[in-house]
Amino acid sequence: MDRLDAMRAFVTVVSEGSFTRAAERLELSPQLASKYVAQLEQHLGVRLLNRTTRTLHLTEAGTYYQQRAQEVLHDIEDMEHQLGDLQTQARGRLRISAPVSFAIRHLAPLLSEFQRAHPAVGIDLQLNDRKVDIVEEGFDIALRIGHLKSSSLIAKRIAPVRLVMCASPAYLKQHGTPRHPEDLKAHRYLRYSYMEQEAGESVLRWLPGRGQHQSGEMVSNNGDVLIEAAIAGAGIALQPTFISSAAIKAGKLRVILPEHEPEPMSLYAVYAHRQLLASKVRCFVDFLDGYFGDPPYWDQFD
Incomplete structure:
Protein backbone atom coordinates (compact mmCIF):
# COMPACT_ATOMS: atom_id res chain seq x y z
CA MET A 1 0.00 0.00 0.00
CA ASP A 2 1.26 3.47 -0.92
CA ARG A 3 0.39 5.40 2.21
CA LEU A 4 0.13 8.77 0.47
CA ASP A 5 -2.17 7.38 -2.23
CA ALA A 6 -4.35 5.80 0.45
CA MET A 7 -4.39 9.03 2.46
CA ARG A 8 -5.30 11.03 -0.65
CA ALA A 9 -8.07 8.59 -1.53
CA PHE A 10 -9.56 8.77 1.96
CA VAL A 11 -9.50 12.60 2.06
CA THR A 12 -11.08 12.77 -1.40
CA VAL A 13 -13.81 10.26 -0.48
CA VAL A 14 -14.69 12.41 2.54
CA SER A 15 -14.73 15.67 0.56
CA GLU A 16 -16.74 14.19 -2.33
CA GLY A 17 -19.12 12.20 -0.14
CA SER A 18 -18.90 8.99 -2.15
CA PHE A 19 -16.40 6.48 -3.51
CA THR A 20 -17.71 6.92 -7.04
CA ARG A 21 -17.20 10.68 -7.20
CA ALA A 22 -13.84 10.40 -5.44
CA ALA A 23 -12.72 7.77 -7.95
CA GLU A 24 -13.70 10.04 -10.86
CA ARG A 25 -11.77 12.94 -9.37
CA LEU A 26 -8.69 10.76 -8.74
CA GLU A 27 -9.08 8.95 -12.07
CA LEU A 28 -9.31 5.58 -10.33
CA SER A 29 -11.89 2.82 -10.33
CA PRO A 30 -14.36 2.91 -7.41
CA GLN A 31 -13.09 -0.54 -6.42
CA LEU A 32 -9.50 0.71 -6.13
CA ALA A 33 -10.58 3.81 -4.14
CA SER A 34 -12.47 1.53 -1.74
CA LYS A 35 -9.48 -0.79 -1.50
CA TYR A 36 -7.18 2.10 -0.61
CA VAL A 37 -9.45 3.20 2.25
CA ALA A 38 -9.84 -0.36 3.52
CA GLN A 39 -6.05 -0.86 3.48
CA LEU A 40 -5.59 2.43 5.33
CA GLU A 41 -8.05 1.35 8.04
CA GLN A 42 -6.28 -1.99 8.34
CA HIS A 43 -2.90 -0.28 8.59
CA LEU A 44 -4.14 2.13 11.28
CA GLY A 45 -6.15 -0.50 13.13
CA VAL A 46 -9.24 1.72 13.39
CA ARG A 47 -12.42 2.26 11.42
CA LEU A 48 -12.42 5.65 9.71
CA LEU A 49 -15.77 5.47 7.90
CA ASN A 50 -19.14 3.91 8.63
CA ARG A 51 -20.65 2.96 5.29
CA THR A 52 -24.26 2.33 4.33
CA THR A 53 -25.68 1.73 0.88
CA ARG A 54 -26.29 5.46 0.42
CA THR A 55 -24.18 7.43 2.87
CA LEU A 56 -20.77 7.66 4.47
CA HIS A 57 -20.19 8.85 8.04
CA LEU A 58 -16.88 9.68 9.64
CA THR A 59 -16.07 7.99 12.92
CA GLU A 60 -14.40 9.99 15.69
CA ALA A 61 -11.05 8.56 14.60
CA GLY A 62 -11.91 9.34 10.98
CA THR A 63 -12.67 12.96 11.79
CA TYR A 64 -9.31 13.40 13.50
CA TYR A 65 -7.41 11.57 10.77
CA GLN A 66 -9.11 13.51 7.96
CA GLN A 67 -8.08 16.87 9.47
CA ARG A 68 -4.47 15.84 9.99
CA ALA A 69 -4.22 14.07 6.63
CA GLN A 70 -5.49 17.18 4.85
CA GLU A 71 -2.74 19.22 6.53
CA VAL A 72 -0.06 16.69 5.54
CA LEU A 73 -1.21 16.64 1.90
CA HIS A 74 -1.28 20.45 1.79
CA ASP A 75 2.22 20.62 3.24
CA ILE A 76 3.50 18.19 0.62
CA GLU A 77 1.86 20.19 -2.18
CA ASP A 78 3.28 23.41 -0.74
CA MET A 79 6.80 21.95 -0.57
CA GLU A 80 6.61 20.73 -4.16
CA HIS A 81 5.28 24.10 -5.29
CA GLN A 82 8.12 25.94 -3.55
CA LEU A 83 10.67 23.68 -5.22
CA GLY A 84 9.02 24.43 -8.55
CA ASP A 85 9.14 28.15 -7.79
CA LEU A 86 12.93 27.97 -7.64
CA GLN A 87 12.76 27.47 -11.41
CA THR A 88 9.91 29.90 -12.02
CA GLN A 89 10.22 33.67 -12.28
CA ALA A 90 7.71 35.72 -10.33
CA ARG A 91 5.26 37.26 -12.78
CA PRO A 160 7.54 47.21 14.88
CA VAL A 161 5.28 50.26 14.90
CA ARG A 162 6.02 52.66 17.73
CA LEU A 163 3.29 55.04 18.94
CA VAL A 164 4.10 58.39 20.56
CA MET A 165 2.01 61.17 22.04
CA CYS A 166 3.12 64.51 20.61
CA ALA A 167 2.19 68.18 20.34
CA SER A 168 3.74 71.37 18.98
CA PRO A 169 6.01 73.50 21.19
CA ALA A 170 3.56 76.40 20.75
CA TYR A 171 0.60 74.32 21.97
CA LEU A 172 2.55 73.07 25.00
CA LYS A 173 3.71 76.59 25.85
CA GLN A 174 0.12 77.85 25.79
CA HIS A 175 -1.63 74.90 27.47
CA GLY A 176 1.12 73.29 29.54
CA THR A 177 2.89 69.96 29.15
CA PRO A 178 1.05 66.91 30.57
CA ARG A 179 3.11 65.13 33.23
CA HIS A 180 0.73 62.21 33.77
CA PRO A 181 -1.92 60.52 31.60
CA GLU A 182 -4.63 61.98 33.85
CA ASP A 183 -3.52 65.45 32.71
CA LEU A 184 -4.68 64.68 29.17
CA LYS A 185 -8.29 65.25 30.20
CA ALA A 186 -7.59 68.99 30.20
CA HIS A 187 -6.23 68.99 26.63
CA ARG A 188 -7.56 68.76 23.10
CA TYR A 189 -6.97 65.28 21.71
CA LEU A 190 -6.74 64.75 17.94
CA ARG A 191 -8.49 61.44 17.46
CA TYR A 192 -7.68 58.85 14.79
CA SER A 193 -10.85 57.03 13.74
CA TYR A 194 -9.36 53.54 13.49
CA MET A 195 -7.14 53.68 16.59
CA GLU A 196 -9.48 51.73 18.83
CA GLN A 197 -9.79 48.78 16.44
CA GLU A 198 -6.04 48.69 15.72
CA ALA A 199 -4.24 49.51 18.91
CA GLY A 200 -5.94 47.48 21.61
CA GLU A 201 -6.63 48.11 25.29
CA SER A 202 -2.99 48.64 26.29
CA VAL A 203 -2.84 51.76 24.12
CA LEU A 204 -6.26 53.18 24.75
CA ARG A 205 -6.85 52.87 28.48
CA TRP A 206 -5.68 56.38 29.27
CA LEU A 207 -6.83 58.38 26.24
CA PRO A 208 -9.30 61.19 27.04
CA GLY A 209 -12.94 60.64 26.20
CA ARG A 210 -12.37 57.32 24.43
CA GLY A 211 -15.45 56.06 22.63
CA GLN A 212 -17.21 59.41 23.13
CA HIS A 213 -17.70 62.48 20.98
CA GLN A 214 -16.26 65.49 22.74
CA SER A 215 -17.25 69.10 22.15
CA GLY A 216 -14.81 70.83 19.82
CA GLU A 217 -12.72 67.70 19.16
CA MET A 218 -11.07 66.83 15.85
CA VAL A 219 -11.49 63.33 14.40
CA SER A 220 -9.95 62.02 11.18
CA ASN A 221 -9.40 58.69 9.48
CA ASN A 222 -5.97 59.87 8.28
CA GLY A 223 -2.93 60.20 10.53
CA ASP A 224 -1.12 62.72 8.31
CA VAL A 225 -3.97 65.18 8.72
CA LEU A 226 -3.81 64.83 12.50
CA ILE A 227 -0.03 65.31 12.58
CA GLU A 228 -0.32 68.46 10.45
CA ALA A 229 -3.05 69.69 12.80
CA ALA A 230 -0.80 68.98 15.79
CA ILE A 231 2.05 70.92 14.12
CA ALA A 232 -0.39 73.82 13.67
CA GLY A 233 -1.15 73.77 17.40
CA ALA A 234 -4.59 72.17 17.30
CA GLY A 235 -3.93 69.68 20.09
CA ILE A 236 -2.22 66.44 21.10
CA ALA A 237 -1.98 63.45 18.75
CA LEU A 238 -1.14 59.80 19.34
CA GLN A 239 0.39 58.59 16.09
CA PRO A 240 3.00 56.13 14.78
CA THR A 241 6.55 57.39 14.42
CA PHE A 242 6.53 56.42 10.75
CA ILE A 243 4.26 59.50 10.37
CA SER A 244 5.48 61.76 13.17
CA SER A 245 9.27 61.19 13.25
CA ALA A 246 10.13 63.77 10.56
CA ALA A 247 8.30 66.52 12.47
CA ILE A 248 9.86 65.39 15.76
CA LYS A 249 13.36 65.47 14.25
CA ALA A 250 12.68 68.95 12.86
CA GLY A 251 11.49 70.24 16.24
CA LYS A 252 7.98 70.89 14.97
CA LEU A 253 6.57 68.37 17.47
CA ARG A 254 7.66 67.24 20.91
CA VAL A 255 7.07 63.82 22.42
CA ILE A 256 5.14 63.97 25.68
CA LEU A 257 4.65 61.32 28.36
CA PRO A 258 7.47 59.14 26.96
CA GLU A 259 7.47 57.02 30.14
CA HIS A 260 3.86 56.07 29.34
CA GLU A 261 4.52 55.18 25.71
CA PRO A 262 2.12 52.43 24.62
CA GLU A 263 3.24 48.93 23.74
CA PRO A 264 4.38 48.96 20.10
Whole structure:
Protein backbone atom coordinates (compact mmCIF):
# COMPACT_ATOMS: atom_id res chain seq x y z
CA MET A 1 0.00 0.00 0.00
CA ASP A 2 1.26 3.47 -0.92
CA ARG A 3 0.39 5.40 2.21
CA LEU A 4 0.13 8.77 0.47
CA ASP A 5 -2.17 7.38 -2.23
CA ALA A 6 -4.35 5.80 0.45
CA MET A 7 -4.39 9.03 2.46
CA ARG A 8 -5.30 11.03 -0.65
CA ALA A 9 -8.07 8.59 -1.53
CA PHE A 10 -9.56 8.77 1.96
CA VAL A 11 -9.50 12.60 2.06
CA THR A 12 -11.08 12.77 -1.40
CA VAL A 13 -13.81 10.26 -0.48
CA VAL A 14 -14.69 12.41 2.54
CA SER A 15 -14.73 15.67 0.56
CA GLU A 16 -16.74 14.19 -2.33
CA GLY A 17 -19.12 12.20 -0.14
CA SER A 18 -18.90 8.99 -2.15
CA PHE A 19 -16.40 6.48 -3.51
CA THR A 20 -17.71 6.92 -7.04
CA ARG A 21 -17.20 10.68 -7.20
CA ALA A 22 -13.84 10.40 -5.44
CA ALA A 23 -12.72 7.77 -7.95
CA GLU A 24 -13.70 10.04 -10.86
CA ARG A 25 -11.77 12.94 -9.37
CA LEU A 26 -8.69 10.76 -8.74
CA GLU A 27 -9.08 8.95 -12.07
CA LEU A 28 -9.31 5.58 -10.33
CA SER A 29 -11.89 2.82 -10.33
CA PRO A 30 -14.36 2.91 -7.41
CA GLN A 31 -13.09 -0.54 -6.42
CA LEU A 32 -9.50 0.71 -6.13
CA ALA A 33 -10.58 3.81 -4.14
CA SER A 34 -12.47 1.53 -1.74
CA LYS A 35 -9.48 -0.79 -1.50
CA TYR A 36 -7.18 2.10 -0.61
CA VAL A 37 -9.45 3.20 2.25
CA ALA A 38 -9.84 -0.36 3.52
CA GLN A 39 -6.05 -0.86 3.48
CA LEU A 40 -5.59 2.43 5.33
CA GLU A 41 -8.05 1.35 8.04
CA GLN A 42 -6.28 -1.99 8.34
CA HIS A 43 -2.90 -0.28 8.59
CA LEU A 44 -4.14 2.13 11.28
CA GLY A 45 -6.15 -0.50 13.13
CA VAL A 46 -9.24 1.72 13.39
CA ARG A 47 -12.42 2.26 11.42
CA LEU A 48 -12.42 5.65 9.71
CA LEU A 49 -15.77 5.47 7.90
CA ASN A 50 -19.14 3.91 8.63
CA ARG A 51 -20.65 2.96 5.29
CA THR A 52 -24.26 2.33 4.33
CA THR A 53 -25.68 1.73 0.88
CA ARG A 54 -26.29 5.46 0.42
CA THR A 55 -24.18 7.43 2.87
CA LEU A 56 -20.77 7.66 4.47
CA HIS A 57 -20.19 8.85 8.04
CA LEU A 58 -16.88 9.68 9.64
CA THR A 59 -16.07 7.99 12.92
CA GLU A 60 -14.40 9.99 15.69
CA ALA A 61 -11.05 8.56 14.60
CA GLY A 62 -11.91 9.34 10.98
CA THR A 63 -12.67 12.96 11.79
CA TYR A 64 -9.31 13.40 13.50
CA TYR A 65 -7.41 11.57 10.77
CA GLN A 66 -9.11 13.51 7.96
CA GLN A 67 -8.08 16.87 9.47
CA ARG A 68 -4.47 15.84 9.99
CA ALA A 69 -4.22 14.07 6.63
CA GLN A 70 -5.49 17.18 4.85
CA GLU A 71 -2.74 19.22 6.53
CA VAL A 72 -0.06 16.69 5.54
CA LEU A 73 -1.21 16.64 1.90
CA HIS A 74 -1.28 20.45 1.79
CA ASP A 75 2.22 20.62 3.24
CA ILE A 76 3.50 18.19 0.62
CA GLU A 77 1.86 20.19 -2.18
CA ASP A 78 3.28 23.41 -0.74
CA MET A 79 6.80 21.95 -0.57
CA GLU A 80 6.61 20.73 -4.16
CA HIS A 81 5.28 24.10 -5.29
CA GLN A 82 8.12 25.94 -3.55
CA LEU A 83 10.67 23.68 -5.22
CA GLY A 84 9.02 24.43 -8.55
CA ASP A 85 9.14 28.15 -7.79
CA LEU A 86 12.93 27.97 -7.64
CA GLN A 87 12.76 27.47 -11.41
CA THR A 88 9.91 29.90 -12.02
CA GLN A 89 10.22 33.67 -12.28
CA ALA A 90 7.71 35.72 -10.33
CA ARG A 91 5.26 37.26 -12.78
CA GLY A 92 1.75 38.66 -13.11
CA ARG A 93 -0.18 41.47 -11.40
CA LEU A 94 0.32 41.78 -7.64
CA ARG A 95 -2.67 43.44 -5.94
CA ILE A 96 -1.68 45.07 -2.64
CA SER A 97 -3.80 46.84 -0.03
CA ALA A 98 -1.90 49.18 2.30
CA PRO A 99 -2.59 51.91 4.90
CA VAL A 100 -2.69 55.36 3.33
CA SER A 101 -0.06 57.26 5.33
CA PHE A 102 2.39 54.39 5.53
CA ALA A 103 2.20 53.73 1.79
CA ILE A 104 2.60 57.39 0.81
CA ARG A 105 5.62 57.88 3.07
CA HIS A 106 7.43 54.56 2.82
CA LEU A 107 6.27 52.21 0.05
CA ALA A 108 7.28 53.95 -3.19
CA PRO A 109 11.03 53.21 -2.93
CA LEU A 110 10.36 49.62 -1.87
CA LEU A 111 7.99 48.96 -4.77
CA SER A 112 10.42 50.50 -7.23
CA GLU A 113 13.27 48.31 -6.00
CA PHE A 114 11.03 45.22 -5.99
CA GLN A 115 10.04 45.75 -9.62
CA ARG A 116 13.66 46.22 -10.63
CA ALA A 117 14.39 42.84 -9.04
CA HIS A 118 11.22 41.25 -10.52
CA PRO A 119 10.42 43.09 -13.76
CA ALA A 120 7.72 40.60 -14.78
CA VAL A 121 5.53 41.60 -11.79
CA GLY A 122 3.04 44.45 -12.18
CA ILE A 123 1.85 46.34 -9.09
CA ASP A 124 -1.73 47.37 -8.33
CA LEU A 125 -1.55 49.28 -5.04
CA GLN A 126 -4.80 50.32 -3.36
CA LEU A 127 -4.65 52.59 -0.30
CA ASN A 128 -7.23 52.24 2.44
CA ASP A 129 -7.00 52.36 6.24
CA ARG A 130 -9.97 50.04 6.70
CA LYS A 131 -9.30 46.31 6.89
CA VAL A 132 -10.15 44.97 3.47
CA ASP A 133 -11.47 41.45 2.90
CA ILE A 134 -8.51 40.00 1.00
CA VAL A 135 -10.42 37.11 -0.57
CA GLU A 136 -13.67 38.90 -1.35
CA GLU A 137 -11.96 42.00 -2.76
CA GLY A 138 -9.36 40.10 -4.75
CA PHE A 139 -6.13 41.19 -3.07
CA ASP A 140 -3.01 39.05 -3.10
CA ILE A 141 -1.60 40.66 0.03
CA ALA A 142 -2.46 43.36 2.56
CA LEU A 143 -0.18 45.39 4.79
CA ARG A 144 -1.83 45.88 8.17
CA ILE A 145 -0.87 47.70 11.33
CA GLY A 146 -2.05 46.72 14.80
CA HIS A 147 -2.25 43.77 17.15
CA LEU A 148 -3.68 41.10 14.89
CA LYS A 149 -6.23 38.65 16.23
CA SER A 150 -6.08 34.99 15.27
CA SER A 151 -7.77 34.22 11.96
CA SER A 152 -7.55 31.93 8.96
CA LEU A 153 -5.21 34.43 7.28
CA ILE A 154 -1.44 34.07 7.28
CA ALA A 155 0.42 37.04 8.81
CA LYS A 156 4.16 37.74 8.72
CA ARG A 157 5.53 40.44 11.03
CA ILE A 158 7.54 42.97 9.02
CA ALA A 159 8.44 45.76 11.48
CA PRO A 160 7.54 47.21 14.88
CA VAL A 161 5.28 50.26 14.90
CA ARG A 162 6.02 52.66 17.73
CA LEU A 163 3.29 55.04 18.94
CA VAL A 164 4.10 58.39 20.56
CA MET A 165 2.01 61.17 22.04
CA CYS A 166 3.12 64.51 20.61
CA ALA A 167 2.19 68.18 20.34
CA SER A 168 3.74 71.37 18.98
CA PRO A 169 6.01 73.50 21.19
CA ALA A 170 3.56 76.40 20.75
CA TYR A 171 0.60 74.32 21.97
CA LEU A 172 2.55 73.07 25.00
CA LYS A 173 3.71 76.59 25.85
CA GLN A 174 0.12 77.85 25.79
CA HIS A 175 -1.63 74.90 27.47
CA GLY A 176 1.12 73.29 29.54
CA THR A 177 2.89 69.96 29.15
CA PRO A 178 1.05 66.91 30.57
CA ARG A 179 3.11 65.13 33.23
CA HIS A 180 0.73 62.21 33.77
CA PRO A 181 -1.92 60.52 31.60
CA GLU A 182 -4.63 61.98 33.85
CA ASP A 183 -3.52 65.45 32.71
CA LEU A 184 -4.68 64.68 29.17
CA LYS A 185 -8.29 65.25 30.20
CA ALA A 186 -7.59 68.99 30.20
CA HIS A 187 -6.23 68.99 26.63
CA ARG A 188 -7.56 68.76 23.10
CA TYR A 189 -6.97 65.28 21.71
CA LEU A 190 -6.74 64.75 17.94
CA ARG A 191 -8.49 61.44 17.46
CA TYR A 192 -7.68 58.85 14.79
CA SER A 193 -10.85 57.03 13.74
CA TYR A 194 -9.36 53.54 13.49
CA MET A 195 -7.14 53.68 16.59
CA GLU A 196 -9.48 51.73 18.83
CA GLN A 197 -9.79 48.78 16.44
CA GLU A 198 -6.04 48.69 15.72
CA ALA A 199 -4.24 49.51 18.91
CA GLY A 200 -5.94 47.48 21.61
CA GLU A 201 -6.63 48.11 25.29
CA SER A 202 -2.99 48.64 26.29
CA VAL A 203 -2.84 51.76 24.12
CA LEU A 204 -6.26 53.18 24.75
CA ARG A 205 -6.85 52.87 28.48
CA TRP A 206 -5.68 56.38 29.27
CA LEU A 207 -6.83 58.38 26.24
CA PRO A 208 -9.30 61.19 27.04
CA GLY A 209 -12.94 60.64 26.20
CA ARG A 210 -12.37 57.32 24.43
CA GLY A 211 -15.45 56.06 22.63
CA GLN A 212 -17.21 59.41 23.13
CA HIS A 213 -17.70 62.48 20.98
CA GLN A 214 -16.26 65.49 22.74
CA SER A 215 -17.25 69.10 22.15
CA GLY A 216 -14.81 70.83 19.82
CA GLU A 217 -12.72 67.70 19.16
CA MET A 218 -11.07 66.83 15.85
CA VAL A 219 -11.49 63.33 14.40
CA SER A 220 -9.95 62.02 11.18
CA ASN A 221 -9.40 58.69 9.48
CA ASN A 222 -5.97 59.87 8.28
CA GLY A 223 -2.93 60.20 10.53
CA ASP A 224 -1.12 62.72 8.31
CA VAL A 225 -3.97 65.18 8.72
CA LEU A 226 -3.81 64.83 12.50
CA ILE A 227 -0.03 65.31 12.58
CA GLU A 228 -0.32 68.46 10.45
CA ALA A 229 -3.05 69.69 12.80
CA ALA A 230 -0.80 68.98 15.79
CA ILE A 231 2.05 70.92 14.12
CA ALA A 232 -0.39 73.82 13.67
CA GLY A 233 -1.15 73.77 17.40
CA ALA A 234 -4.59 72.17 17.30
CA GLY A 235 -3.93 69.68 20.09
CA ILE A 236 -2.22 66.44 21.10
CA ALA A 237 -1.98 63.45 18.75
CA LEU A 238 -1.14 59.80 19.34
CA GLN A 239 0.39 58.59 16.09
CA PRO A 240 3.00 56.13 14.78
CA THR A 241 6.55 57.39 14.42
CA PHE A 242 6.53 56.42 10.75
CA ILE A 243 4.26 59.50 10.37
CA SER A 244 5.48 61.76 13.17
CA SER A 245 9.27 61.19 13.25
CA ALA A 246 10.13 63.77 10.56
CA ALA A 247 8.30 66.52 12.47
CA ILE A 248 9.86 65.39 15.76
CA LYS A 249 13.36 65.47 14.25
CA ALA A 250 12.68 68.95 12.86
CA GLY A 251 11.49 70.24 16.24
CA LYS A 252 7.98 70.89 14.97
CA LEU A 253 6.57 68.37 17.47
CA ARG A 254 7.66 67.24 20.91
CA VAL A 255 7.07 63.82 22.42
CA ILE A 256 5.14 63.97 25.68
CA LEU A 257 4.65 61.32 28.36
CA PRO A 258 7.47 59.14 26.96
CA GLU A 259 7.47 57.02 30.14
CA HIS A 260 3.86 56.07 29.34
CA GLU A 261 4.52 55.18 25.71
CA PRO A 262 2.12 52.43 24.62
CA GLU A 263 3.24 48.93 23.74
CA PRO A 264 4.38 48.96 20.10
CA MET A 265 2.12 47.56 17.43
CA SER A 266 3.46 45.82 14.32
CA LEU A 267 3.34 46.06 10.57
CA TYR A 268 2.22 42.74 9.07
CA ALA A 269 2.07 41.29 5.60
CA VAL A 270 -1.21 39.36 5.48
CA TYR A 271 -2.24 36.89 2.80
CA ALA A 272 -4.90 34.26 2.41
CA HIS A 273 -3.12 30.94 2.00
CA ARG A 274 0.17 29.34 2.91
CA GLN A 275 -0.39 26.46 0.49
CA LEU A 276 0.39 26.89 -3.20
CA LEU A 277 1.43 30.49 -2.67
CA ALA A 278 2.08 32.28 -5.96
CA SER A 279 5.71 33.17 -6.66
CA LYS A 280 4.87 36.88 -6.93
CA VAL A 281 3.42 36.88 -3.38
CA ARG A 282 6.22 34.84 -1.85
CA CYS A 283 8.86 37.02 -3.50
CA PHE A 284 7.19 40.20 -2.24
CA VAL A 285 6.90 38.90 1.34
CA ASP A 286 10.56 37.86 1.26
CA PHE A 287 11.49 41.30 -0.12
CA LEU A 288 9.64 43.05 2.72
CA ASP A 289 11.44 41.01 5.37
CA GLY A 290 14.11 43.23 6.92
CA TYR A 291 13.70 46.01 4.33
CA PHE A 292 12.89 48.78 6.84
CA GLY A 293 15.68 47.91 9.29
CA ASP A 294 15.78 47.03 12.98
CA PRO A 295 14.87 49.42 14.42
CA PRO A 296 13.10 50.85 11.35
CA TYR A 297 14.88 53.79 9.78
CA TRP A 298 12.13 56.22 10.85
CA ASP A 299 12.91 55.40 14.52
CA GLN A 300 16.63 56.17 14.17
CA PHE A 301 16.52 59.64 15.73
CA ASP A 302 20.26 59.98 16.38
